[in-house]
Amino acid sequence: MTASPYVLSLRHISKRFGALIANDDISLDLKAGEVLALLGENGAGKSTLMSILFGHYVADAGEIEVFGQPLPRGNPKAALAAGIGMVHQHFTLADNLSVLDNVLLGSEPLWLPFSRRSAARQKLLDVANRFGLPVTPDARVGTLTVGERQRVEILKALYRGARILILDEPTAVLTPNESEALFDTLGQMVAQGLSIIFISHKLAEVLRVSTRVAVLRSGKLVAQAAAADVTQAQLALWMVGHGVNAPQKKPSTHVSSEVCVIADVSTDTKNRERLQQVSLTLRGGEIVAIAGVSGNGQTALAELLCGTQRATSGSVQLLGKPLPPSPEQLVAIGVARIPEDRHAIGVIGDLPVWENALSERLRSATFSKWLWVRRRTARAHANRIVERFDVRGGGALVPTRSLSGGNMQKLILGRALLAPDGMPAARLIIAHQPSWGLDISAVAFVQQQLIAARDAGAAVLVISDDLDEVMVLGDRIAVMHSGRLTDARPSSDWTRESIGLAMAGAKP
Amino acid sequence: MRLEKRGESSAILMLIAPVAAIAVTLVVTALLVLWAGAPVGKTYVLLLQGGFGSVFALSETLTRATPLILTGLAATVAFKARLFNIGAEGQLYVGALAAIAVGGLHGGTGLEWSPWIVFPLMMMAAAMAGALLLLGPALLKTRLGVDEVVTTLLLNFIVLLLVSAMLDGPMKDPTAMGWPQSVALNGELELSKLIDGTRVHTGLIWATTLAVMLWAIFKYTTVGFSIRAVGANARAAAFAGVPVTGTVVLVAMLSGALAGLAGAIEVAGRTNYVTLDMSPGYGYSGIVIAMLAGLHPIGVLAASVFVAGVLVGADSMSRAIGVPTYIADVIVATSLLSVLVATLLTQYRVRLK
Numbered sequence: 001m002t003a004s005p006y007v008l009s010l011r012h013i014s015k016r017f018g019a020l021i022a023n024d025d026i027s028l029d030l031k032a033g034e035v036l037a038l039l040g041e042n043g044a045g046k047s048t049l050m051s052i053l054f055g056h057y058v059a060d061a062g063e064i065e066v067f068g069q070p071l072p073r074g075n076p077k078a079a080l081a082a083g084i085g086m087v088h089q090h091f092t093l094a095d096n097l098s099v100l101d102n103v104l105l106g107s108e109p110l111w112l113p114f115s116r117r118s119a120a121r122q123k124l125l126d127v128a129n130r131f132g133l134p135v136t137p138d139a140r141v142g143t144l145t146v147g148e149r150q151r152v153e154i155l156k157a158l159y160r161g162a163r164i165l166i167l168d169e170p171t172a173v174l175t176p177n178e179s180e181a182l183f184d185t186l187g188q189m190v191a192q193g194l195s196i197i198f199i200s201h202k203l204a205e206v207l208r209v210s211t212r213v214a215v216l217r218s219g220k221l222v223a224q225a226a227a228a229d230v231t232q233a234q235l236a237l238w239m240v241g242h243g244v245n246a247p248q249k250k251p252s253t254h255v256s257s258e259v260c261v262i263a264d265v266s267t268d269t270k271n272r273e274r275l276q277q278v279s280l281t282l283r284g285g286e287i288v289a290i291a292g293v294s295g296n297g298q299t300a301l302a303e304l305l306c307g308t309q310r311a312t313s314g315s316v317q318l319l320g321k322p323l324p325p326s327p328e329q330l331v332a333i334g335v336a337r338i339p340e341d342r343h344a345i346g347v348i349g350d351l352p353v354w355e356n357a358l359s360e361r362l363r364s365a366t367f368s369k370w371l372w373v374r375r376r377t378a379r380a381h382a383n384r385i386v387e388r389f390d391v392r393g394g395g396a397l398v399p400t401r402s403l404s405g406g407n408m409q410k411l412i413l414g415r416a417l418l419a420p421d422g423m424p425a426a427r428l429i430i431a432h433q434p435s436w437g438l439d440i441s442a443v444a445f446v447q448q449q450l451i452a453a454r455d456a457g458a459a460v461l462v463i464s465d466d467l468d469e470v471m472v473l474g475d476r477i478a479v480m481h482s483g484r485l486t487d488a489r490p491s492s493d494w495t496r497e498s499i500g501l502a503m504a505g506a507k508p
Numbered sequence: 509m510r511l512e513k514r515g516e517s518s519a520i521l522m523l524i525a526p527v528a529a530i531a532v533t534l535v536v537t538a539l540l541v542l543w544a545g546a547p548v549g550k551t552y553v554l555l556l557q558g559g560f561g562s563v564f565a566l567s568e569t570l571t572r573a574t575p576l577i578l579t580g581l582a583a584t585v586a587f588k589a590r591l592f593n594i595g596a597e598g599q600l601y602v603g604a605l606a607a608i609a610v611g612g613l614h615g616g617t618g619l620e621w622s623p624w625i626v627f628p629l630m631m632m633a634a635a636m637a638g639a640l641l642l643l644g645p646a647l648l649k650t651r652l653g654v655d656e657v658v659t660t661l662l663l664n665f666i667v668l669l670l671v672s673a674m675l676d677g678p679m680k681d682p683t684a685m686g687w688p689q690s691v692a693l694n695g696e697l698e699l700s701k702l703i704d705g706t707r708v709h710t711g712l713i714w715a716t717t718l719a720v721m722l723w724a725i726f727k728y729t730t731v732g733f734s735i736r737a738v739g740a741n742a743r744a745a746a747f748a749g750v751p752v753t754g755t756v757v758l759v760a761m762l763s764g765a766l767a768g769l770a771g772a773i774e775v776a777g778r779t780n781y782v783t784l785d786m787s788p789g790y791g792y793s794g795i796v797i798a799m800l801a802g803l804h805p806i807g808v809l810a811a812s813v814f815v816a817g818v819l820v821g822a823d824s825m826s827r828a829i830g831v832p833t834y835i836a837d838v839i840v841a842t843s844l845l846s847v848l849v850a851t852l853l854t855q856y857r858v859r860l861k
Contacts, residue, residue: 018514057512058859074510308747327749337747345747350740355733359748362730371729 006065007032007195008053008084008164013062015048022048023059024219030164035186035196037210037227039203041239041439042405044216046199050166054086055079066164085157089169091149095142099135099152100124103159127158132188146293147178154185165189166197171205175293176467176500183209201239202468203232215239240440247447252454252475256284259428259459260323265304265314273300276483277314282428282459287450288488289462289474291499294433297483298463299340302432305461306330306337319427331360336416336426336458340433342405346412349401353391354382356400357415366420377420385414390445406442409434413449429453429460435469447473467499481505511856525850532850533843540838544831554828559821567706571778572816574708575600575787577715578770579794580801580808581722582638586763587795588726588803589739591646591756595660596767597791598667599641603634603768604782605674607775608690611697612679623696630697631772638768639761641667646760650753664791671784681781690782699777709777716809718766723805735759767791796844802851815840 008030015023023045030036040046051057053064055076064071066082093102104120121137128135133151141149150170157165167186171179186196186209200206206213207227215223215238223238260282267275275297282288292298303309304316307327316323324330330337337360339345347356358367358378367378382396389410393403400408413434419425431450435443450473454460462473463480470477471491478488479502486502538548559569579596586593593599611630641663648654672688679690699709726732734755737745746752770790779786797815801807822836 017512306747307749327747331749339747344741345744348737348741348744348748351736355737359733359737359745359750362733362748362750368730371731373728373730373733375728 005031007067009065010049010053011063011065013049013052013059013064015052015057015059021219023052026062026216026219026221028214028221028224030195030197031212032195033190033193034211035190035198035209037198037200037206037213038216039200039206039213039235039239040216041201042437043218043439044239045219046216047168048219049216050086050168050197050199053079053166054084080160080162083161083163084166085160085162085164086166087150087153087157087168087170089172091153093141093149093152096140098138098140099144099155100137102141102152103137103156107160124155124159128155131158131192132185133158146173146295147175147181150174150182151185158189163193164195164197166199168199169201170198171200171202173293175503176496177504179205203235206235207232217241236440247444247451247472249451249472252286255286255475256457258282258317259284259319260305260461261317262304263315263317265311265316267300267304267309268312273297274483275300275304275311275485278483278485279314280461280478280485280488282461284427284457284459285454286475287454287460287462287473288476288478289464289470289491290478290480290485291467291470292463292465292480292503294465296480297485298432298465298480300483301480301485302340302430302463305335305428305430306339307335327360328363332364332423334419334424334427336429336453338409338412338416338429338431338434340436340463342408342412347400347408349399351400352397353386353394353400353403353411354379354396356411357382357385357396360415361420361423364420364423366422381418381420385411385418388418389414389449406438406445409438409442409446413446417449417453425456426453426458429458430463431460432463433465434462435464435466443469467496470499471496479503510859511852512859514855514857521854525854526847529843529846529850532846533839536842536846537835537839540835541831544835546829546831551825551829551831554825555818555821557821558824558828559817559819563703564706565820565824567703567708569813569817569820570712571707571709572820573812574711574715574777575770575774575790576793576797576812576816577712577719577808578766578773579790580797580812581715581719581794581805582763582766582770582791583794583798584801584803584805584808585722585735585766586642586759587739587798589735589756589759590742591649591759591763592657593642593645593660593760593763593767594657594795595642595645595663595791596763596770596794597787597789598660598664599638599764599767600771600774600787600791601667601671601782602637602641603771604775604786605671605679605690605771606630606633606637606768607772608679608693608782609633611693611776612691623694626694627697630776631769634768634772635765636768638766638771639764641768642760642764643757646757650756668784671782675782675784679782688784692781693775697776698780699773707778711773711777714769714773718769719805719809726805731755731758767794770794793840796840800844800847814843 006029010026010028013023013026026049038046048057052059055074055078058074071082072078100121103124124137133155135151135155141152170182174182190196198210210227213225213227213230213235214221215235217239258281262278262280265275265278273295278301290298300309304311307330361367367374379396385391386396391407391410393407417426435446438446450460450462464470474491476488477491477494479486479499481503482505541548541551558565560566579600582596583593607630610633611626645656645659648659649656675688675690681689681691699711702708702710702712726736734750737750738752738755742752774786775782793815797808797811800811818839819836822833825831826833
């Protein structure tokens with residue numbers, strides 16, 4: 001062993017993609033037995049830096065030392081062998097294999113005639129006991145909860161002898177209670193001498209769990225500090241570079257009549273996510289926020305109201321009439337839809353911004369006559385959206401793919417909320433994970449727009465697995481679990497704890 | 509070695525890419541020419557002269573390009589919506605059969621009515637026949653998720669057997685002395701020649717007009733938007749309210765109709781009757797042309813003339829210098845591969861470790 005107090009040293013790492021400098025001369029050290037939080041907005045360079053560390057990318061310049069030894073570049077196997085383990089945000093598990101099989105996958109030589117399963121099982125249980133991560137080796141991964149799957153991911157890394165663990169946004173998929181359990185586990189692992197890099201953009205949990213914080217902004221390391229010495233406000237300032245005004249929201253003043261009444265709705269059992277006898281009433285001038293761990297039926301509810309899924313029983317009334325069956329008709333009567341996954345279903349990346357701005361209203365009289373698209377009107381409308389919603393990235397003619405996530409979301413917001421001349425303003429707004437993956441200033445912008453729409457009299461439904469967002473936006477809050485929805489109660493009736501319990505399925 | 513995405517594709521690269529692709533093609537095929545023991549420079553000159561060097565050569569090239577434009581458009585419209593129609597060859601043949609069924613001398617309706625009525629009927633029948641042949645695979649794809657590559661490809665062989673049966677049965681030419689060919693088209697229905705003494709016919713104008721129309725449809729109409737949207741991202745298109753299934757079915761009809769018209773125009777412009785070898789794989793070449801053109805209808809015109817010129821030029825070159833005509837297939841195939849690689853390299857850079 002060398003005398004160096006550091007288990008991992010990144011020295012002057014730089015990486016550029018074309019004109020974009022993803023990492024700019026970053027030097028960072030990790031001490032034995034500490035939790036280092038790597039904080040930064042989307043696009044700040046966190047993922048690139050970790051991909052270089054793990055050998056998925058080759059740095060343009062710079063060196064990495066692990067336990068005093070230089071790490072070969074661009075070689076994931078070497079990184080594994082050096083004791084670096086990575087737990088990705090999106091799990092890399094095979095659902096139809098057992099926990100043990102998943103852990104063994106790729107860790108055994110291919111040419112052994114028999115896999116040494118009993119020895120492996122014992123080793124897995126030993127590792128699990130040592131770090132306080134109980135598992136059932138023979139359970140099929142497909143039957144596990146999200147929290148348990150994450151445990152398997154961590155065990156996979158530990159089983160291979162990882163001594164430096166990188167966790168990429170580990171709490172994004174967890175309930176508040178599961179997150180707490182994870183933080184306890186991290187504490188145990190550190191006590192056993194492991195070192196951890198914890199990637200996140202949530203300030204509160206960063207301060208809760210880490211010993212030291214490093215902040216990246218636009219590819220540069222802008223600050224490092226002991227977690228005990230900084231405040232959330234200071235971290236936010238470092239992350240964004242300037243102060244951000246949190247969205248201002250007054251309680252809703254005049255709640256008007258019922259806009260949308262969902263009564264006893266269930267959806268198809270063939271779908272993985274389904275609704276079971278969900279009832280909810282949305283009124284004008286009010287935001288109803290739905291909390292829940294994603295995958296509990298939120299997608300089914302959003303798709304139902306966006307016109308891409310049918311109810312198998314129950315009824316949905318919109319402005320006193322049955323919900324029209326197609327997205328086109330929904331948009332025509334003033335339903336504004338902000339889908340969950342902006343890349344996959346929100347926009348068509350290969351088409352230019354202006355065509356995406358018109359796509360929902362293609363066959364309306366405003367934008368087409370017979371078969372002909374009114375290109376000039378459509379472009380003028382797109383320019384208005386670009387201007388009013390501050391969509392940056394090259395104007396209305398560039399391919400939508402080239403926009404950043406935040407600007408893409410602004411485009412979707414503008415398309416949904418800015419009705420072209422002669423068409424009704426939004427009466428009902430369905431926003432599914434509206435600020436997912438956005439940086440702090442874009443989140444504030446999106447939330448402000450939703451609040452403004454509410455104040456203008458629209459009924460707003462926000463579906464989010466971000467508890468902070470639910471608390472900020474919701475005039476009334478309901479919680480979804482296994483396809484069932486609690487009553488929507490005024491937000492003052494809820495606490496973080498009671499929402500967390502309901503998210504885990506406890507009866508109120 | 510690994511590929512990394514470029515931040516932005518530069519304008520210079522976009523210009524260099526096609527030039528580099530052609531250069532690579534010429535170098536690769538030069539090796540084969542050398543292997544055949546012929547002088548490279550002279551071979552290329554002869555090939556160019558044979559394809560484009562005289563009025564006659566050019567007219568032959570344009571004659572060959574006419575069906576290629578139509579099958580190229582058929583592939584373009586289908587691939588644009590990610591409907592992978594490999595069956596243009598079969599659709600071309602059923603179009604040709606339909607043309608003879610309506611406009612043939614014996615047993616058709618040709619003799620009784622004016623050609624002003626029969627000619628449009630004949631073209632519509634051919635388009636309809638091609639469209640209906642692709643409708644089956646399209647419905648199987650949208651309803652049951654059956655892979656259209658398999659169904660359309662296999663239909664080609666079924667259609668060839670159908671043609672064979674027709675040429676030996678109901679459409680058999682009694683004057684052909686056992687030669688497998690159909691009855692001839694009514695002479696009044698033939699397309700007139702563009703230049704006297706050559707074979708190039710007004711079908712070229714039809715094909716060019718259709719290319720421009722398809723370009724306008726893509727660019728200016730709601731249907732064109734729907735096709736491009738469904739091809740680029742079907743889920744997002746469905747979310748925005750584009751009728752995905754309807755669009756795919758419509759695209760199938762358009763694509764099949766274009767390939768069917770290719771058959772009818774070949775019959776009316778060049779062959780006058782259906783034979784089993786009337787198409788040397790025009791349907792398959794259409795796919796290559798569509799890819800070479802980057803699925804752009806106007807690009808299809810240029811790519812068709814290029815491919816036809818290489819094919820025609822290789823014929824006359826091989827008579828003069830003894831390099832087999834297969835060199836034409838190699839040139840076309842190599843150019844496709846190098847264009848695809850060049851396009852890839854405008855978007856990604858290669859990194860050596």
